[in-house]
Amino acid sequence: MKEGPTTSSIQTMTDVWDAYRGELDGVEDQIHKNLDSSVALVNTVAAHILSSGGKRIRPLLLTLCARLCGYTGKDVYILASLVEFIHTATLLHDDVVDDADLRRGRRTARKVWGNQVSILVGDYLYSKAICHIVGFRNQGINEVLSEACRKMAEGEVLQLYYNGNPLITESEYLRIVENKTAGLIAASCKIGSIIGNATEEQQAALFHFGQRIGIAFQVADDTLDYAANGDRLGKSLGQDLRQGKTTLPLLHLLQHCPDEDKQMIKDRMETRTLSDEDLHRIITLMQAYGSIAYAHERAKTFVMAANLDLAEFEESSHRRALSIVAEYMVNRDR
């Protein structure tokens, strides 16, 4: 590992990408090394989704946390690549569950090779990652990662259970988000701290940091689904509602808008039909009632709390980078 960048040189997310480019290249190399199944189809499908422009947020967080805790070795690349494998496995299954045709502008694996392949290669990537992880013989890592996987699956089932139900509470919504999204992000941060031989307190702090920015990440993502900004109007907006998913901006709107609009939204959710006019009306209402702003504020509050978790650590370039990644979670484009 090279000497960390200086604190003052890291001001924006671009600075973070630049400063840790070498580290992320190390992760990338490892991801490709892991694609070593004797069944060629597995490698082809996995490569398709792994090279589709994911931001490698989890590997970046794992690496930053490891460096923050003083770890200087290269095992961090392997661990980061395995967390990305698990994330990729969930995407393969999510795309089947959501009937998704596109991901980041490319055809999904299920669209190219079918649902069957997508399910089974997802199973493979997950079990391959677990196989590799147990080889590290680190009980802390085994526990945090397997628990994150359990929670992710539970969160996904819960989301499906509430599908089409506009009456869920904010705390039920947050429980889904914490499980399905924040769990693996929190685990990534904690794994970094574990190989960095951090104290229990530091491990807990980074776990909570990850949990909070993970929730912020998902809430912000759910907000983008209603964030019309000219060129993104149309089909790419309102997908969650079309799929029957009640997210925070919609929850807020349902609590504040007139009964007539509430009824319209419930009806659209039930029938899974949403015209451009309906969507335009919903977005206009959200702006009028401050639903998008509310959700965005909630996300920012989680980021602020996450930044307090970092107080457990002394000022450093790595801490600074983590703080910038946290802010980035709520300021991304999709």
Added chain:
Amino acid sequence: MKEGPTTSSIQTMTDVWDAYRGELDGVEDQIHKNLDSSVALVNTVAAHILSSGGKRIRPLLLTLCARLCGYTGKDVYILASLVEFIHTATLLHDDVVDDADLRRGRRTARKVWGNQVSILVGDYLYSKAICHIVGFRNQGINEVLSEACRKMAEGEVLQLYYNGNPLITESEYLRIVENKTAGLIAASCKIGSIIGNATEEQQAALFHFGQRIGIAFQVADDTLDYAANGDRLGKSLGQDLRQGKTTLPLLHLLQHCPDEDKQMIKDRMETRTLSDEDLHRIITLMQAYGSIAYAHERAKTFVMAANLDLAEFEESSHRRALSIVAEYMVNRDR
């Protein structure tokens, strides 16, 4: 654990079920204890498939191997229940991949709750089992089980890759079978030996024993798909061919029947159409060319080899029971 039964009292599979009823009840209790997700839907779906009359072959083998190696504790029930969870997870995914409506005469989970639920509850059961397993802090168990899961997923992808291809070789067929079916059975046997503190040689012997009876189990199962015996004619036969799966009896037939029939079979496989007449013709040909008998012999050869693996152990009621389970693998009804 109660004192083992006497060797002479165990002659048939019924004797085995009787003698180890108490042990299997212990496993059953544990399976129900594991259904403790805070998401009720997970427990409901898992209970549906777990109570659908599975024979608990893997838990039985794990328990027998543990007892054979001198383990007298109750952890064996937990481990056996977790292996059954993993097996159940694969069934949930298999039913989606195979578009199956029925399993053991009952509607499949995917038919009752849909593919989405079936995929996600499968993910849950698998990750829940891994979570619990790592809690045992036993490196040998972690490794053998995660490796078995990796191989299962690889075997399933391989099977899908060869789907609709009647030109696969016997060794390719056996590779699929070894991965998708024998891996978890072998792992079950080895886990039993690990908690029994067996020697490396004994662990390897029981692993190979499990691998061989696992292959025999699948080959025999594939044979049943063409084994007309009056009341099983019709829709329940020929499913593999309808799904484009080339199994050992069909492989044998394709190598021996006239070109005209070979062409008919390839055509039916390609178009996924199979009339009762076609099936009747294929079964008649298989009888004429000894294809079913050939596959059955192959299965029996694996059982014989498996029995030799048991020679590593002294004669005992547990060894006798394992030997009977091995025979049962090729003499089951479905």
